[in-house]
Amino acid sequence: QVQLQESGPGLVRPSQTLSLTCTVSGDSIYSGGYYWSWIRQYPGKGLECIGYIYYSGSTYYNPSLESRVTVSVDTSKNQFSLKLSSVTAADTALYYCARLAVRGVYYFDFWGQGTLVTVSS
Amino acid sequence: QSALTQPRSVSGSPGQSVTISCTGTSSDVGAYNFVSWYQHHPGKAPKLIIYNVNRRPSGVPNHFSGSKSANTASLTISGLQAEDEADYYCCSYAGGYASFGGGTKVTVL
Numbered sequence: 483q484v485q486l487q488e489s490g491p492g493l494v495r496p497s498q499t500l501s502l503t504c505t506v507s508g509d510s511i512y513s514g515g516y517y518w519s520w521i522r523q524y525p526g527k528g529l530e531c532i533g534y535i536y537y538s539g540s541t542y543y544n545p546s547l548e549s550r551v552t553v554s555v556d557t558s559k560n561q562f563s564l565k566l567s568s569v570t571a572a573d574t575a576l577y578y579c580a581r582l583a584v585r586g587v588y589y590f591d592f593w594g595q596g597t598l599v600t601v602s603s
Numbered sequence: 604q605s606a607l608t609q610p611r612s613v614s615g616s617p618g619q620s621v622t623i624s625c626t627g628t629s630s631d632v633g634a635y636n637f638v639s640w641y642q643h644h645p646g647k648a649p650k651l652i653i654y655n656v657n658r659r660p661s662g663v664p665n666h667f668s669g670s671k672s673a674n675t676a677s678l679t680i681s682g683l684q685a686e687d688e689a690d691y692y693c694c695s696y697a698g699g700y701a702s703f704g705g706g707t708k709v710t711v712l
C-alpha cells in the first residue's frame with residue numbers, strides 16, 4: 483500500500499518561505515509512471531493544486547502560484563518537497579501531498595493525511 | 604474562489620439518490636475526459652471514488668457513478684448510506700495542472 487506523509491513547520495512568519503517534505507513509502511518515486519503532487523485546502527474548504535513533479539525533475543505549477551513555488555525531488559530519500567516563498571495569511575491552509583497517475587488517466591490515487599500550515603507573526 | 608463550481612451542500616434520506624454537479628469551462632471539464640471525484644472525511648486522507656468521468660477504482664462501491672455533459676460533470680450517489688456522509692470534491696485536468704471544485708457536503712438525513 484502506498485503511503486505519503488507530510489512534514490514541516492506548522493507556523494511560518496509572513497514574507498518567509500514555507501517548506502514541506504513528503505516521504506513516500508510503498509512505491510519508489512524513481513520507478514516513474516506517476517507525478518508527485520502538492521495540493522492545499524483552504525479553511526473555507528476549497529482545494530487548490532499547487533504543482534507536481536516527475537522523478538526526472540519535470541515540473542508543472544499552478545499559474546497563479548508559479549512565481550513563488552518550487553517543487554523538488556530527492557529520489558535517494560524517496561521524498562519530494564515544496565517551497566512557497568513570500569507567504570501571507572492567504573497561504574494558511576492544510577497542505578497535502580499526493581500521487582498523480584497520468585498514463586491515459588488523470589487522478590490522485592494516494593494522499594497524505596495533510597499538515598496544517600499557519601502563516602502568522 | 605475555486606476553479607470548478609459545486610453546490611455547497613446536498614442532503615438525502617437513506618436509500619435515496621443525490622447528484623452533485625461540478626461546473627467548469629471549455630478549458631477544463633469540457634475539454635478533457637479527465638474528471639475525478641474524491642470523498643473526504645475530515646481528518647482523513649481524501650479517497651478517489653471516480654476517475655476519467657465515470658470509472659470506479661477497484662473497491663469503490665457501485666452506488667457511486669459519474670457522468671459528464673459539456674462543461675458540467677456529475678457524481679450520483681444511489682442508495683444513500685450513512686457512511687456516505689462526507690465532503691466530495693471534483694477535479695479536472697486543465698491543461699498542465701488540476702482544477703478542483705470547492706467541495707460539497709453530503710448530509711444523510
